[in-house]
Amino acid sequence: MRSRDGNRNFSLRLCSIIIFSSLTLTASEHLISYKYIVKDATLYNETLLISNAMTKCNGTPQNELILLNKNSKNLKQLIFENSEEFIDYMHKLGLHVEHKETTSNLQNSSTTTLTLKTTCFKVDFNDNFARIAPLK
Amino acid sequence: MRYSILLALLLSVSSLFGADKASNATAIEQTNAELAAVKAAATQAREEATLATIQATKAKEDSKRAIDELAQVKAQREEELASMAAQEQVLKENRSIHISVVGQGVAPMNTSSPAQAYALAKRAAIADAYRAIAEKVKGVRIDGQDTVKNMMMQKSTIRTYVQAMVKNANVVETTFKEGLCEVEMEIVISHSDFAQ
Known part of the structure; x- marks a missing residue:
């Protein structure tokens, strides 16, 4: 016959396994380019492309970046709701800078392109928040 | 009669001796004059030689002074270069460099609200700041081309190109005034970022 403490440990382990498996099952991978x-x-021009891997x-x-989530499973919707925060996050991840400037007969024109190359992100959806992290 | 002849003979002989003496005196005078001329020439030559030696020593001193001045200028230049190198920021091991830039951006004409104008101008200013960081860290490629025809400038073109990857840049301050957005950005670069 099991003691009371042993049963408690067993139930705690079971619960933690269920929670962990539910968290891992909800994780998905997305390709994002900006x-x-x-x-x-x-x-x-500004382009943000999101697709499932x-x-x-x-x-x-x-x-990882944690965004507030209102029980949504749609990454596009989540990012468009928190676009400023997500764009700041992408700036921190690192962007490729390409700048071309031409001065012809004292008339200047310039073009700067900032690019986040297509990167795979792991996204964990939860009820109140979502975790987004690039895979490297 | 005999005596008269003898006297005449004596007179003629004496006159002969007298003529020889006169010619000898003129020769001596001539030689003396020549000697004096030679002596004068020699003294002149000596004076010229002394003058030339003085000039040569002067020239030597001048050249020595010029060499010294050149050495001094060189030493000063080297000191300046050394101080400049000391002032120039060089990324050393276990050290980091802090770079701060200001980017400027303008809102487009066809914005629906001031908030949108601000957001778009800020985005443009951030891109400009990123460009400035890339220029500072990685450098700029510059290409120039001038076309001259019939001694007249036809076309002048300068192209600049920057390409880099910028990570961990932070916005420090943002100001928006009269449609112009200014963003101050900073980045801290450490040696380990470049270590392979």
Whole structure:
């Protein structure tokens, strides 16, 4: 016959396994790319592309971002609701900068392109928040 | 009669001796004059030689002074270069460099609200700041081309190109005034970021 303490440990383990498996099962992988073009000091074009990963991504999650979530499972919707925060986060992850400037007969024109190359992100959806982390 | 002849003979002989003496005196005078001329020439030559030696020593001193001045200028230049190198920020091991830049951006003309204008101008200013960071850290490629035809400038073109990957840049301050947004950004670069 089991003691009371032993049963308690067993139930705690079982609960933790269920919670952990539920968390891992809700995790999904998404491919995100971001690009914006500034022409002559004015924003010209901005593109944020999000899609589900068709194949499994390799790497470990790093520098995670936690966004407030209202029981949603749609990443696009979640990112558009928190676009400013997510764009700041992408700036911190690192962007490729490409700048071209031409001065012809004393007339200047410039184009700056900032790009986040397509990166695989692991996203964990929960009831009140979502965790987003790039896989590297 | 005999005596008269003898006297005449004596007179003629004496006159002959007298003529020889006169010619000898003129020769001596001539040689003396030549000697004096040679002596004068020699003294002149000596004076010229002394003048030339003085000039040569002066020239030597001048050249020595010029060499000294050149050495001094070189030493000063080296000192300046050394001080400049000391002032220039070089990324050493276990050290980090703090870079701060200001980017400027303008809102587009067709914005629906001031908030949108601010957001778009800020985005443009951030891109400009990123460009400035990339220029400072990685450098700029510059290409120039001038076309001259019939001694007249036809076209002048300067192209600049920057390409870099910027990570962990932070926005420090944002100001928005009369449609112009200024963003101050900073980045801390450590040696380990570049270590392979």
